[in-house]
Amino acid sequence: MSVFFEQVYAVVQKIPLGRVTSYGAIARYLGHPQSARMVGYAMNASHHRPELPAHRVVNRNGLLSGKHHFTGSKLMQQLLESEGITVKNDQIIDFKDFFWDPNTALPRMEI
DNA sequence: ATCTTGACCTAAT
């Protein structure tokens, strides 16, 4: 497994409860601003890590693009709503209010 | 070995 994947998991684990972030934000934080797809791919490969709060990662529009990868089509939404986030039509309401940006919330990765 | 398919994003048209 590549180091990049591990870094993605490390960031995802730091997402506070009740907050969400996006694939691109994680990619940017890891220094690969154009590798957002790889973050998504890393999540796809993260099924062997049940403790990972994968439901707190959505796309940049607040859309639950990965809900089909959870067991049960409503599970991702239920997990988010159980943390106080409102979801309607696979879309997070007031997304910007819940958005958690690792680039500002975490110390920037030092050189 | 090649080809296709993605839990994506940005910039340009």
Add this chain to the structure above:
DNA sequence: CATTAGGCCAAGA
């Protein structure tokens, strides 16, 4: 406004 094009690179066929 909407649409396209390009970049990213790991797996599965």
